[in-house]
Amino acid sequence: MKLVDGINITELFMRSGTPNRAGVVVPWVAKMSFPKYKPSRLATLPQTLDPAEYDISLESRRAQVERLAIRARLKREYLLQYNDPNRRGLVVNPALVRWAYARANIYPNCRATPKNSLLGAVVGFGPLILWYYILKTDRILTVAWRDTVPHQLFGEPSF
Amino acid sequence: MLKIILPTIMMLPTMWLSKTHMMWINTMTCSLLISIFTLMMLYLPNNSCNLSLNFFSDPLTSPLLMLTAWLLPLMILATQQHLYNNSAPRKKLYISMLVFLQISLIMTFSATELILFYILFETTLIPTLIIITRWGYQPERLNAGSYFLFYTLAGSLPLLITLLHYFSSLGSLNILTMTINTKEMMLSWTNNIMWLGCMMAFMVKMPLYGLHLWLPKAHVEAPIAGSMVLAAILLKLGSYGMMRVTPMLNPLTEKMSYPFIVLSLWGMVMTSSICLRQADLKSLIAYSSVSHMALVILAILIQTPWSLTGAMILMIAHGLTSSLLFCLANSNYERVHSRTMMFTRGLQALFPLLALWWLLANLTNLALPPTINLMGELLTILASFSWSNFTIMFTGFNMLITALYSLHMFTSTQRGPLTYSTSNVKPLFTRENTLMLMHMAPILLLTLNPKTIMCLTP
Numbered sequence: 001m002k003l004v005d006g007i008n009i010t011e012l013f014m015r016s017g018t019p020n021r022a023g024v025v026v027p028w029v030a031k032m033s034f035p036k037y038k039p040s041r042l043a044t045l046p047q048t049l050d051p052a053e054y055d056i057s058l059e060s061r062r063a064q065v066e067r068l069a070i071r072a073r074l075k076r077e078y079l080l081q082y083n084d085p086n087r088r089g090l091v092v093n094p095a096l097v098r099w100a101y102a103r104a105n106i107y108p109n110c111r112a113t114p115k116n117s118l119l120g121a122v123v124g125f126g127p128l129i130l131w132y133y134i135l136k137t138d139r140i141l142t143v144a145w146r147d148t149v150p151h152q153l154f155g156e157p158s159f
Numbered sequence: 160m161l162k163i164i165l166p167t168i169m170m171l172p173t174m175w176l177s178k179t180h181m182m183w184i185n186t187m188t189c190s191l192l193i194s195i196f197t198l199m200m201l202y203l204p205n206n207s208c209n210l211s212l213n214f215f216s217d218p219l220t221s222p223l224l225m226l227t228a229w230l231l232p233l234m235i236l237a238t239q240q241h242l243y244n245n246s247a248p249r250k251k252l253y254i255s256m257l258v259f260l261q262i263s264l265i266m267t268f269s270a271t272e273l274i275l276f277y278i279l280f281e282t283t284l285i286p287t288l289i290i291i292t293r294w295g296y297q298p299e300r301l302n303a304g305s306y307f308l309f310y311t312l313a314g315s316l317p318l319l320i321t322l323l324h325y326f327s328s329l330g331s332l333n334i335l336t337m338t339i340n341t342k343e344m345m346l347s348w349t350n351n352i353m354w355l356g357c358m359m360a361f362m363v364k365m366p367l368y369g370l371h372l373w374l375p376k377a378h379v380e381a382p383i384a385g386s387m388v389l390a391a392i393l394l395k396l397g398s399y400g401m402m403r404v405t406p407m408l409n410p411l412t413e414k415m416s417y418p419f420i421v422l423s424l425w426g427m428v429m430t431s432s433i434c435l436r437q438a439d440l441k442s443l444i445a446y447s448s449v450s451h452m453a454l455v456i457l458a459i460l461i462q463t464p465w466s467l468t469g470a471m472i473l474m475i476a477h478g479l480t481s482s483l484l485f486c487l488a489n490s491n492y493e494r495v496h497s498r499t500m501m502f503t504r505g506l507q508a509l510f511p512l513l514a515l516w517w518l519l520a521n522l523t524n525l526a527l528p529p530t531i532n533l534m535g536e537l538l539t540i541l542a543s544f545s546w547s548n549f550t551i552m553f554t555g556f557n558m559l560i561t562a563l564y565s566l567h568m569f570t571s572t573q574r575g576p577l578t579y580s581t582s583n584v585k586p587l588f589t590r591e592n593t594l595m596l597m598h599m600a601p602i603l604l605l606t607l608n609p610k611t612i613m614c615l616t617p
Contacts, residue, residue, distance in 0.1 A: 132421045138549040139417075 021049075160214035160269045163228065166193050167265060170258050179247045186235050186254055190261075194228035197221070201611060209335065214269040217334075222471060222612040223399055226478050227264045227392050229601065231257065234384040236594045237486055240493050241382060242294075253294060257384055260286040264392055268399065273322055273332035276403065277315070280360075280396060284311055287393065290385040291377060303376035310373040314363030321356035325407065337406050344411040354415045357404045364397030365452045367419060368426020378445035379498070383489040386441065390448050390485055391478035398452070398474055401459045402467065409462075416460040423460070424553040427453040431560035435567060440488045440500045443568060444481060447524065450557065451477045457554075458539040461546045469538030471614040476523070476531040476602065483520045483598035487513075490591050491572070494584040500568070503584075505577035510586050514573050516595040523602055525565035526558065531605045531612070 017025040020032065039045040047053060056064075081091045110116070170189045177185045200208060200221040208216040216224065234257055242250050260283060267279040284307075292304035326332050329340060344350045363370045378386050405412055430449040437443040451473065458470035490513070491503050507514035526532040536558065543550040587595075605612060 128418075128421055128425055131425055132417060135421060135424075135547055135549055136417060139547045142547050 160208070160211060160216060162199075163193060163196050163224070163265055163269075164214070164262065166196070167258065167262050171255055174254055174258070175251055182247070182251065182254070183235065183239055186258075187232050190228070190231040190235060194225070194232065197225045197228040200224065211271075213271055213275065214266070215271050215335065216269055218614045219399070219402060219471065220268045222475050222614065223268045223392075223395055224265060226395075226475055227261065227268060229597075230387065230391050230478075230482065231261050233482065233486075233594060233597055234387050236590055236597070237383045237387060237489060239590065253290070253384075256286040256290050257388075260290075260388060264396075267396060271333055271335065273334065273337075273403065274326065276400065277319060277322055280400065281312075281315060283393060283396065284308060287381075287385060287389065291381045294382045295380045295385070296382070297380060299376070300380035303373075303380035306373040307377040310363050310366075310370065311360070314370070315360035317356035318360035321353050324353065329407075334403055340407065344408055346411060346414060350411055351415060354408050354411050357408060358401065358419070361397040361401040361404070362419065362456070364400070365394055365456055366397070366449060367456055368422045368429060368449070368453060371426070371430070371449045374449055375442050375445040378448070378485075379439065379441045383485065386485040386489070387482045390444070390481035394448060394452055395474045395478060398455050398459060398470060401456075402470070405459065405462060412460065412462060420457060420460050423453040423456040424550060426450075427457075427557040428553055428560065431557050431564060434564035435560065438500060439498045440491065440568070440572070441485065441498050443500070443564065444484045444488060447484075447561070447564065448477070448481050450561065451481075454536060454539055454554070454557070457543055457550075461542055463542045463546070465538045466542035466546075468613050468615065469535045469540075469542060471535075472531050472609060472612055473535030473539065475605070475612045476535050479598055479602050480520060480523045480532060483516070483595060483602075484524060486591075486594055486598065487517055487520055490587060495581065500571050502578065503572060503581055504575045505573070506581070507573040508577060509581070509584070512592065513587050516587075516592075516599070517569055517573050519599055520595075521565040521569040524568075525562040529606055530602060531609050532602075534609050 017027045018031050019025050020030075037045070037049055078091060081087060166189065170186060170193075173189055174182060174186050200216045203216065206218050235254065238253065238257075242253060245253070263279045263282040263286070267276055267283065270276040270279060288304050288308050291307065292300055295303070322332060329337075329342060344354065363373075366374050374389075378389055381389060427450050430446045430453065434443050434446045434450070437446065455470045455473050455477075458466040458473070488498070492498055495502055506517075523530045523532050526536045536554075540551070540554045540558075543554060
């Protein structure tokens with residue numbers, strides 16, 4: 001139905017709202033005021049906010065199943081150890097121990113490789129050489145300025 | 160000068176012959192009386208005392224001598240706790256090492272002749288090595304002792320050769336006559352190597368940034384008296400030596416000092432930044448010592464009156480502050496037997512007086528006005544800015560990072576929630592409070608009268 005030339009009432013209604021999460025256009029008063037969620041590297045898009053929530057591809061489904069199998073196996077091993085009546089000590093996660101050892105023992109396991117040594121030389125000596133040249137240039141300028149400008153200190157005679 | 164040296168030597172028989180229960184009291188009293196004698200060097204006519212051929216006193220040596228003499232009672236106060244389980248002869252042996260070190264240090268700072276200075280400079284290594292390797296806490300102390308000994312020896316052997324060459328060419332290495340010698344060091348390959356030979360020993364001792372590897376090891380592994388004397392006095396031996404040797408090296412110093420100025424500027428910034436990432440409290444204080452000493456090296460190499468004054472004030476201020484920080488770290492260590500900073504958090508709620516000492520120590524470490532630390536840094540930074548405007552980038556950045564890590568040290572030991580494992584630590588003993596006060600009182604008093612240590616007429 002056309003009220004005025006060139007305006008469609010349905011279109012007016014469609015433009016008078018905003019689509020919500022489900023895609024339905026609701027009036028502006030019903031707009032939920034969340035900011036738009038932008039996923040970042042450490043905060044990935046959760047499955048519930050993903051528009052393709054139920055259209056998962058077969059590949060990603062297989063990957064999810066595999067990860068779930070690993071998690072279930074680890075949980076089973078943990079629960080076996082946790083509920084063991086003859087256990088006296090802590091339940092140790094060897095992966096955590098290895099991770100902590102690796103983080104604390106980087107230096108003894110380092111080896112001098114060409115790339116390593118080059119990086120060390122550049123970071124160790126590079127700044128020194130750079131500052132030497134900058135400082136020397138500045139010093140030459142300072143000495144030149146000092147020797148050209150006549151200095152008079154508290155009534156010292158200037159010859 | 161003999162009035163200081165002879166009583167220090169006689170402290171050895173006093174201590175060995177005293178009864179076990181009077182041993183600490185006798186040594187404390189003797190060392191305090193000796194430190195009163197050094198105060199007599201402050202108000203001498205002509206500012207110097209030249210009554211002997213071998214020893215003299217000077218506005219450059221008198222503050223350092225006062226610091227050395229003041230530090231021995233402090234070291235004796237600090238070691239009473241950790242030597243508790245040792246047998247009496249072993250305690251006496253430890254104090255003998257300290258007294259032997261004290262004798263060599265007093266003679267070093269008052270020696271007239273550079274060869275005598277060199278011999279005593281090397282002599283100070285031996286008791287320090289024994290203290291570190293015998294009475295340190297971890298197995299790493301052997302490594303630390305070797306690094307300390309061999310770095311300093313390797314640096315100082317060229318110094319011996321250079322000094323002997325100078326002796327044969329100049330005729331005398333008396334410090335007083337060196338100021339009026341007319342032989343200038345001109346630019347030549349031989350003179351370059353002579354300059355390096357003279358300075359490298361002191362650069363290693365100070366330490367300069369590239370040669371500082373021995374310092375964190377030695378400071379961390381040494382027991383408290385070892386750490387105190389290393390931080391407060393032995394580093395200043397290097398700067399004192401540099402200030403004595405540079406009159407003979409002009410005008411070569413202007414050309415040859417550039418690499419070392421660059422190293423000390425960059426090293427200041429680097430070692431301060433490393434302090435921000437340290438988990439070990441003593442290691443943090445050791446690296447902060449390197450950073451402060453880099454400023455002193457910069458000041459001495461620039462060779463202007465203001466910067467030499469700044470170097471002198473910085474030496475005394477840093478000696479007292481660093482020693483105080485090591486004493487505080489040691490009071491932590493004696494209670495929880497761990498040097499990790501995070502282990503004893505939130506101590507301000509438990510021990511308010513200790514928090515006061517920590518606050519004062521960290522405030523002086525970050526060169527809060529109007530303490531003498533700031534006066535020294537200010538004079539040095541002004542002189543280096545006038546030398547070349549670009550140095551302000553490094554020195555300003557260093558002041559910022561120094562403030563950052565000092566406050567980090569304070570907040571991680573004093574503020575925050577308490578750790579559950581510190582429930583049964585005892586508060587500070589009177590002895591420890593006296594120790595902290597005896598460190599802090601000179602700093603506060605010198606803040607009121609810094610011209611005492613300003614070395615205005617060397």
